[in-house]
Amino acid sequence: MDMELEALLRPPATRMPPYPAKVITLATGKPMVIRQVDRKAVPALLEVVRPTIKIPRDYYDIVGVRVYAELLGWYRHRVRDHYCLVGQVDGLLVGIVNGRMYTPQIGMSYHTLAIERGLRIGAHLFAAKMEYHIEYLGQDEVWITAESPIGFRRWMIEYNLEPKENAQHELGGASFYVLTRDLWEASKARLCVGDRPVPPELMAVAEREIMVADETAIVEKILGAKRRRVR
Numbered sequence: 001m002d003m004e005l006e007a008l009l010r011p012p013a014t015r016m017p018p019y020p021a022k023v024i025t026l027a028t029g030k031p032m033v034i035r036q037v038d039r040k041a042v043p044a045l046l047e048v049v050r051p052t053i054k055i056p057r058d059y060y061d062i063v064g065v066r067v068y069a070e071l072l073g074w075y076r077h078r079v080r081d082h083y084c085l086v087g088q089v090d091g092l093l094v095g096i097v098n099g100r101m102y103t104p105q106i107g108m109s110y111h112t113l114a115i116e117r118g119l120r121i122g123a124h125l126f127a128a129k130m131e132y133h134i135e136y137l138g139q140d141e142v143w144i145t146a147e148s149p150i151g152f153r154r155w156m157i158e159y160n161l162e163p164k165e166n167a168q169h170e171l172g173g174a175s176f177y178v179l180t181r182d183l184w185e186a187s188k189a190r191l192c193v194g195d196r197p198v199p200p201e202l203m204a205v206a207e208r209e210i211m212v213a214d215e216t217a218i219v220e221k222i223l224g225a226k227r228r229r230v231r
């Protein structure tokens, strides 16, 4: 690789404070560890995202293909100040959220992808990324757009997000919304849960390996023969 040219193609990296891992007990009683991953995790994450690209149901295809591009862009050093948090149950990857620092004050929320359905895994991961932007990156607001009706219900309605005028979200598309620090303070007790620190034995399982279900299992988990309604 021509590193001289590569240096011109790579964005500079800003030091970003880490997201401290937490554990949430799901409605099944199983603990889900939410933790930040680095670039080394990307090949495993892409394994989970790839099957979603072929699933039109609930807009998994468009969200999946974009997440794939964002993660690959991060892996190849083509996106600036990107982060990724994952949810794991017994080491198995069940959801992904990502975004980036747009400016020191503004967070750009990218995507939320839940592989296990019906347990609010996506909702918990989205709350974790809002927590990261406001509490740990110390940002004043997060810019959020929705690409699916479920996403719109989960973010715009559940957080009562404010419409933003005269600006464009990086993902393009419809008018977007903002989570302000005040909105975060008003909703975090209701929507952001989890305990820290994660017990060392749970953390060890999560960090040992990002386990990935096979393609058939991923499609089945997303399409689900029967819809579960578990809170």
Ligand SMILES: CC(C)(COP(=O)(O)OP(=O)(O)OC[C@H]1O[C@@H](n2cnc3c(N)ncnc32)[C@H](O)[C@@H]1OP(=O)(O)O)[C@@H](O)C(=O)NCCC(=O)NCCS
Residues within 6 Å of the ligand: 058, 059, 060, 063, 064, 111, 112, 113, 114, 115, 116, 117, 118, 119, 120, 121, 122, 123, 124, 145, 146, 147, 148, 150, 151, 152, 153, 154, 221, 222, 223, 224, 225, 226, 227, 228, 229, 230
């Ligand atoms: C949006 C998303 C992250 C939300 O994840 P979540 O909070 O874990 O919620 P689920 O997707 O499991 O459930 C959403 C609804 O569908 C229902 N549902 C449960 N199992 C389901 C299944 N197998 N198939 C379809 N719907 C199901 C749930 O009961 C829930 O109903 P509710 O809104 O009344 O609570 C997730 O649906 C997802 O990854 N969607 C595809 C990508 C996407 O749209 N991302 C957001 C972009 S803005």
